[in-house]
Amino acid sequence: MYTINFNTGIGNQTAQTLEEAKLIADQDCQYTQANITIEKEDKVIARRRWWPVEFDEEVDDSQYPILYGTFGYYADWVEL
Numbered sequence: 001m002y003t004i005n006f007n008t009g010i011g012n013q014t015a016q017t018l019e020e021a022k023l024i025a026d027q028d029c030q031y032t033q034a035n036i037t038i039e040k041e042d043k044v045i046a047r048r049r050w051w052p053v054e055f056d057e058e059v060d061d062s063q064y065p066i067l068y069g070t071f072g073y074y075a076d077w078v079e080l
Contacts, residue, residue, distance in 0.1 A: 001014055002016070002017065002020075002038050002039070002045075003038070003040070004021050004024055004037075004038055005036070005037045006036055007035055007036065007037065008032050013028065018045070018046065018079075021038045022077055026048075029066060031071065031072075033050055033052060033072065034050055035049050036050075045080055046079045047077070047078050048074045048078075049078070050073075051073055051075060053072060053073075054069070054071075054073070060075060062075045063076060
């Protein structure tokens with residue numbers, strides 16, 4: 001079982017696979033200014049990092065960022 005932690009203090013979700021967890025996290029993410037992590041057995045195994053700046057493809061090579069205009073963005077998933 002994988003836990004999707006939006007790092008808001010509430011609203012964590014679960015999934016059966018890592019890929020399913022990533023899809024759920026991407027669909028349900030909101031503007032929280034916090035990293036999104038996926039955990040298994042209380043260990044972080046993947047992260048979508050929050051950057052509080054406008055996305056710039058010359059600085060970040062993310063292929064699938066989640067954008068929030070000039071307020072910031074979530075970079076691509078990184079498996080740890």
